[in-house]
Amino acid sequence: MKKIAMLSMLALIVFACGQQAKKAPVKTEEAPKEVVVLTVDELLQQAPELADKEVVVKGTVFHVCQHGGERCFLMGSSEGISIRIEAGEKIGAFTQEQMGSELEIAGILKEVKTEADAHNPGAEHGTGEGEAEEDTETAKAHQIIAENQAAAERVFFIEGLKVKEL
DSSP states (O other), X not given: OXXXXXXXXXHHHHHXXXXXXXXXXXXOOOOOOOOOEEEHHHHHHHHHHHTTXXXXXXXXXXXXXXXXXXXXXXXXXXXXXXXXXXOHHHHOOOOGGGTTOEEEEEEEEEEOOOHHHHOOTTTTSOOOTTHXXXXXXXXHHHHHHHHHHHHSOOOEEEEEEEEEEO
């Protein structure tokens, strides 16, 4: 009986040692995405494809709004090439001391929407007497706006998330 008990105990130990403990799946951290830092010129060239995406841009601050520092403008290769940066809640505010400094801004690239984008023609116009002429004029105005909008330059800005002074 002792031999059977010893063999059973030995078998149990060998069996237990031969089993590998189940490990929790190892969570491997994804390699951080390589952040591409664009110049203002490069960003504006690629803006239609990057709209509503997170971008990182660097440039020289040539204007900070004096009323609370809610926005600043980064200059590209010339003063005629610039992009507006909205500080928002994440950044807080820009300071006048940042004028002339080189900043790297991470944020969401947004396109400026026009008044016509938000307007719903027809629905708010009544059907009362004398309004048929107004509706015709309104329809013509909406057509002109739509035609001009297609030819208009698209304007972009950045909703800032992070700022780093270089």
